Amino acid sequence: MLNLQRTAMFVAVADTGSFTAAAEAMGLTKAVVSFNVRQLEDELGVTLLLRSTRRLTLTEAGALFHQRSVALLSEAERLQDDVRADHAGLSGELRITTTPEYGSQVVVPLLAEFSQQQPDLRVRHASSSLHADLISERFDVAIRLGTLADSRYHAAFISHFAILPVAAPAWLASHPVGSLAQLAQADWIIHERLPSPLRWQVKDAEGNQVSFEIKKAPRLYADGAQALMAFARAGGGVALLPVWLVQPALDAGELVALLPEYAFAEQGIYAVYPDALHVPAKVRTFIDFMRARIS
Secondary structure, three states: OOOHHHHHHHHHHHHHOOHHHHHHHHOOOHHHHHHHHHHHHHHHOOOOEEEOOOOEEEOHHHHHHHHHHHHHHHHHHHHHHHHHHHHHOOOEEEEEEEOHHHHHHHHHHHHHHHHHHOOOEEEEEEEOOOOOOOOOOOOOEEEEEEOOOOOOEEEEEEEEEOEEEEEOHHHHHHOOOOOHHHHHOOOEEEEOOOOOOOEEEEEOOOOOEEEEEOOOOOOEEEOOHHHHHHHHHOOOOEEEEEHHHHHHHHHOOOOEEOOOOOEEOOEEEEEEEEOOOOOOHHHHHHHHHHHHHHO
16 A cells, blocks of 8 residues: 555655755655655655755656656545545645735735634645646646636636726826727737737627727736736826726726726636546635635
8 A cells, every 4th residue: 555654755855856855844854754765665666766966866657656646645635625624624725826916906815814714724825927837836726817728727717807998197188098999099008918919809888899909019018917007007008907906096096997988808707726526625615705705
């Protein structure tokens, strides 16, 4: 029978690249970790790690065993969490990733409330403008916005939000925008990951679909919504921003929503998790909690 504790030690060594670092991460001594990894190799009858004075290298068998072990340990942890959750509430660790802006504005406050409701659950949040690989980076769930394209993962719809074209009052004073044609010729501030050409379907006041495309080549780009808003507030032009981020600036008069009679397509909020037959109780519970709070 495979020893899961020894397997976890091997995975820690492979991930950190050293017995010393693995031992520190697990709160053990280097001698204990080294002994257990050697015992694991003896039990399997294969060499998992090639050891040298400078570094450790996975053998071909070690690389395969590491890949399968990560999935095995994750499944074992989910099983343990589910059994405990049925008995005494959630436990273990919830690892979640979001974009910086939506994370700080919406998700982190919800996580703080969720953590208070689940005192035995550890919460680890990471923010990045880039989409993490949930499997290799071992995240339980990612909160993603917009349109999803990665079929490796499952996605649970949570809610949606509006996006608005906005600009600073000072910019509008010298660049009036009274029609879609004028908006198409405006100085746009663009998110780097938007597709090209920059084209959307918008609805007019009667609900009719109208094609809209930016005609003037943008000069300002940013990789996050917060930077886009900063450019707009500084008078750089028009930015298309989510209402959950820009509403305080609109209320304060620092930005103005353009052409409110037209509506850009609403964007989705999704909880994305690894494609697995079994969704951990901690993930299911947090998704339900977030959906109830936002909807």
